[in-house]
Amino acid sequence: MWVLIFTTIVVLIIFRLKKVYSYWKDRGVDYVSPLRSFGPFAENILRMNSHSEVLKRIYDEFPNKRYVGFYNIFQPVLIIRDLELVKRICVKDYHVFHSHSEIIPSELDDLWSKHLFNLTDKKLWNNLRTPLRQFFTTNKLKLSFPVIQKVSRNLINYLKTKSKGQPYTLETREIFKRLLNDISANAYFGVNCDAINNGENEFMYMARKAMSISMMSGVKHVIANLFPRLLKSMGAKIYSKEVRTFFTSIIKQSIKMRYENEFRGPDVINTLLQLYDADKSHLDNLSESTVKNITAQAIILYFAGFETTTSTLSMLVYEITLNPDIQTKLYEEIVNTLKGFNGTVSYDAIMAMEYLDNVVKETLRLHTPTSLLDRRAMSDYEIESEDPKEKTLLVKKGTPVWILQKAIHLDPNNFPNPEKFDPDRFSYGNKQNIKNYSHIPFGSGPRSCLGYRHAMVVVKLTITELLLNYELLPTNKTYVKNSSKTYNIIDHGVWVKLNPRMK
């Protein structure tokens, strides 16, 4: 009897899997076999390779295809290779692809599902993105520049205290994390932190906890993907209770302080207060959902910029340390440009540095911090055939669509000799050779990165201050890469020797 039940279950599962995994074959789309589709998960979980590097291998296997079928565990995903299709999905036909895939059911964790990145409802998303956008305009960034500069100078002072005028060996990822913490805690939570001098600072500690939960949430993602109801019925959340309570209470304190001091300046918290509960004038009158909504947005603004900007700073330092000619050219540009600005590092001065801009762009190309842009078809969508061997493809409503940034950035058809760190690709004379939509570290279209200008300011300012004070030299701990596998480099830590400049 049991044997019969067991056999029936196995047959049903096999039958179901066969149906799921024939999705791309049935549509005549070239695809990665289901077994191989597990590769990215396995290699990532076993820390053999990053998600983006495994996906790049898949992208490279289909050099002549505009798109490729893939299975994200059980879910069919369309991987886009063609740059014209990237444009259609991100920009031209954005009305169809305005949303990300909902990996975790929205009702599972409100702090997670209510934040800007995860909002799937176009109207709700737009109502939130529009007021937040004002904080990332040039004018606003100029106003917040002194605050960012104060933190970056705190970093230099910290390094000076440590190095005492002598060469000093440093692992840069950790110190850049502390820098980002201090900048973002102030900008989005209204809290002054000094994690640079005290890495055990409570805010930083809780943020690390929340982010390691986010990494752990990889496992929850898989469970949510397979058994969403199970997770919900278990009352599972993405963020732990401790993390939720901590960040919510920080936001409450910030709001209280605003009411008590009648501080109504147009910062992120006040703007969100205005958006959610404009008529309230006391913390006690605010609804729980307003506090949660504001906390959710502060968390995403903090987290979205944290790993991405830290990784960009570290990888930039790494590349210019191993490429002294580039470092010298960059240092000379910084010194020469500042001469035109009374020797003062200002917003306008760092924005006037063209080579610095090229170095940052090339870092983002070669060491793209995020692995893919994901979109979901919100209605059926046709991709017309372009050659006789291809059929017109109907992308069914709900299908996730992935654009593999790193694979596109390292495709020799887009960037010749792609493994080489060569900022001159973006120089004034060369930039017309860069294909549209081939350089997409911040995504593209209305759903692209909200904070990209902010990130550029933080990276450019920090590198300027660092190079003005130190020459960067390799140490015997500096891992020397044999490919652009950022993952390996980061695993070893990004070690440099800071050699103080004589002034």
Ligand code: HEM
């Ligand atoms: C080097 C640093 C950064 C990189 C490479 C980066 C990259 C990205 C990418 C690839 C996306 C998805 C875009 C798309 O799907 O088209 C994104 C979205 C986003 N980023 Fe960034 N980011 C960086 C820094 C920041 C910073 C500093 C902030 C906050 C101040 C930020 C806030 C956001 C937000 C809120 C979204 C979601 C936007 C939406 O869905 O409307 N990012 N970012």
